[in-house]
Amino acid sequence: NAGVTQTPKFRVLKTGQSMTLLCAQDMNHEYMYWYRQDPGMGLRLIHYSVGEGTTAKGEVPDGYNVSRLKKQNFLLGLESAAPSQTSVYFCASSYSWAQETQYFGPGTRLLVL
């Protein structure tokens, strides 16, 4: 099992460009999450999904959109990147809300110039 994988590992964008980060999990988990991690700020939840076709906003959703068209995939989109979105992005998944051990991907480092 690969667990949780993220694509790409690293990306540089110019302000105003768009991109999509892909997260895939092979554990048949219902719940998936996108976090960003910044120095001194810890892990902050951007969006999450409690099942295929559903999404919900987390703590810092502005400037991001997400989609969960297939159970195993969770996409994070930046429509018009800003330097404030420079961060490390982590995807995670969990089996259920009650048994919420989260399994994290390796992260995507994004630099917006």
Place this chain on the structure above:
Amino acid sequence: SQKIEQNSEALNIQEGKTATLTCNYTNYSPAYLQWYRQDPGRGPVFLLLIRENEKEKRKERLKVTFDTTLKQSLFHITASQPADSATYLCALRNSGNTPLVFGKGTRLSVIA
């Protein structure tokens, strides 16, 4: 306002000693609390979960305590080794249908 605080940004400890990391919370009623380990350039890895009705949990050299009166969890690593050097994150799940909330982490360095 709600806060979850790990009150040491960094902790240095001698090999063989017990490392103790603290997680305090304010204005939460946690259903459970978790601890994760994060190595540089990698995603967090789950270590232990302790529920509101549990006082202590152990796993090998790791021990977690949970005091709902003090609103605090302590994370202990006994007989610490240089390989234990990492950032440790606490996270809590508030009662009700809300997502996990993470602390900012404590960077532990175990010196040989």
